[in-house]
Amino acid sequence: MRCVIVGYGRVGIRTAQILDEEGHSVLVIDNDPAKVERAHEAGFVVIEGDGSTAETLAKADLDTADAVAGLTGDPETNFAVCTTANEHGCRTVLRISEEFSEEVYQQYSEGVDEIVYPEQLGAAGAKTALLGGDFNVLADITEKLAATTLTVPEGSPAIGERVVSLDVPEGARIYAHGRAGESMEIPLPRTAIEAGDQLAVIAEPDAVSVVRDRLHGDSMA
CATH class of the missing domain: 3.30.70.1450 (Regulator of K+ conductance, C-terminal domain)
Incomplete structure (x- = not known):
């Protein structure tokens, strides 16, 4: 699968590593130059820019992507990422944090395929959601x-x-x-x-x- 990950922080790094180790193609997007450099050093194709904008996402060629994950610490950014990815027929995964109410969860869930709480499951959960599998993450x-x-x-x-x-x-x-x-x-x-x-x-x-x-x-x- 070809996967696009927006946000190369703690969760994004490990998710990219797991996907790469399993033989999937990974492209990373981040607007932090230091994180972009870190992703380059890890061997990933990287786009520097705001992943919530259509202009940046256009560079990722979403028409050829199978799945897109918004894994930044900002759920609004992640939702914008997923909204654009949906227009290209990609599977979408959005990261939110535990303090969000069920009402907010429902608001986001209507526009994405999967929502993940990294604090509960970490990168294994994000990877599983991207690939469309169940929660059998024993391999991770x-x-x-x-x-x-x-x-x-x-x-x-x-x-x-x-x-x-x-x-x-x-x-x-x-x-x-x-x-x-x-x-x-x-x-x-x-x-x-x-x-x-x-x-x-x-x-x-x-x-x-x-x-x-x-x-x-x-x-x-």
């Missing part, structure tokens, strides 16, 4: 970590808490959530936990056990 996770899906039991002390605010051990991440019988997705900022929910967790094996215990009411901090 160090061998020291385990991935599993946990079910929230009736009576769990976690019921009513926001997924993104759930107390989990350091290094553990809840990277996807789904209601009983529904597909799993990256949780919305205000998604509250209900009995029967599925939580996909990445963590060291011992930490997974801690998360399971907390969902069942044991060892609650």
